[in-house]
Amino acid sequence: MTQRLYIDLHIVQTVPPANLNRDDQGNPKEAVYGGVRRSRISSQAWKRATRRHFDAQAPQPDRATRTRRLASELTTRISRSTGLDREETGPIAAALLGQLGLSQGKKAGDTAYLLFYGNAQLDAVAALVTDRAADLAALEDKALAEAVKDLPVADAFQTGHPVGVALFGRMVADIPKLNVDAAVQVAHALSTHETQLEFDYFTAVDDQNERDETGAGMIGTIGFNSATLYRYATVGFAQLTDNLGGDTDTALDALDRFIDSFARSAPTGYQNAFAHRTRPSLIAAVVRTDQPVNLVSAFEEPVAARAGLQAASARRLAEEYLTATRIWGDAPLYTAASHTFTTRESHTKDTAEALTHAFGDGVPFDTLRTSLREHITTALEAQA
Structure with a gap:
């Protein structure tokens, strides 16, 4: 088996009013973190969205x-x-x-x-x-x-x-021989700030109403919230390679497809009602040899809204990464980030500088994926 190599993905993404992943009452899922209520999207929901995204790009026999x-x-x-x-x-x-x-x-x-x-x-x-x-x-x-x-x-x-099974694994409790250990771990997406549950009261008019008829044909409510989310996933490259029969090139392809699909996908709950699809404002990748590290502790103290939330959230993430690296003496093999923040704008200048200090100069998403593959290939050759 390949020596330990973990690829951590840290994403900051803002979604508008939405109900991406509902609870048993039909409202957006939530969690209490840092003493306040946060918006939450379950890991299962985003894994399924990711899997369906990359399966859609694959030939039928290669799908799961x-x-x-x-x-x-x-x-x-x-x-x-x-x-x-x-x-x-x-x-x-x-x-x-x-x-x-x-x-x-x-x-x-x-x-x-x-x-x-x-x-x-x-x-x-x-x-x-x-x-x-x-x-x-x-x-x-x-x-x-x-x-x-x-x-x-x-x-x-x-x-x-197939890639889906190799990445996300398979659990059959009563038939252990069919089990496949997952190469991917995905955290529940959590808002970086406190959120409030709101309700959309809606009415629908019957198009066939007679002129003397008034009132709605249907009345209802939909729970929603809006949030800047911290999303995290990690890929164990050794496990992924092992699940794919030791084929390093196929594992590299699978990793690249996962990163692309994890970044671009979104759960589809109530998507026709809210049209909630957005792109991340920050994607940071960290290649490690010790263990995966979730940086959600950056948001244990909720981010306060001043001039928006996403720039402050991205800056908080960069600061947490630098602090953790200094305190624990971490030495990641490689870091890279793709983001929308620029030093040309006064309200994002501090954020862009913090991200550069933490992860290096920002690059386009395609460049991030290409450079990540190149550095992992180099690391594997050095291990050999």
Whole structure:
């Protein structure tokens, strides 16, 4: 396995009135931190948005799927490759997956939990029976199970992981052999300041109202808030490389795609009502060899709104990084930042200078990704 190498990503991003990730009451999720209530977006919500973003850029076989309907998906693949109908291939799919011992859900054919797999992995399982599917379809259940019991079904899920599974891992509590340790950790996004829950009272008018009719066709409320968020994720490059079969180049590609998608993605909750998509104002990358370091402690004392929040938040993050580096004697292998702050504007001059002092001169996002890959490659060659 590659020696320890961690890539920390620190993002400051402001979102307008929005409800990106709702709680059980339908309101934006929150958390108390530093003694005040903050806006919060769960790590699960942003991981899913990230995964869907980079899957959209990949060919279909390289994508990953998370579903309870594994048997149905396998049935479809066997039917597609053999020309048999689903009534014939359904028992074959059930017999193949029966080897794994997956816990069954309440609905027939569903598993008890979501299973995360690569599309190419399930294609490989279907390929195990393509040449003999017609003969297998003619067998009774017991004979069918006996006929496929020695096929390497589990092996298909243990190798050839797509980027999604290699990055985010797979947990199957009752079948440890299917587990994949995640290479990525994502923190819950948290506002750098105190937030207040607000409500949008809305009415909808019936377009077919008669002239003498008044009033709304529907009345309702949507909870929302607006926030400048601190987002953090870290990638364990050694684990990522191991999950991808030791292929360093593929791991570098996966890391680059993750950084791009993590920066550009956003949860889609109520997006039609709020059009909340923004881009980060700061993306800082830190390559370390000791351990990942979340810098949320920069915002334990909430940022106070004076002339906005995002410049003050970015400056606070840079100061926290410098303090932590000095106190702990850290010596990261590489740092880089892409941000929107400039010394030409008086209200962002201090922030731009602080970011340069902490992470180096700001660079375009594409340059950050390119230089990060180059420095990691150099570090890997030095380790070898």
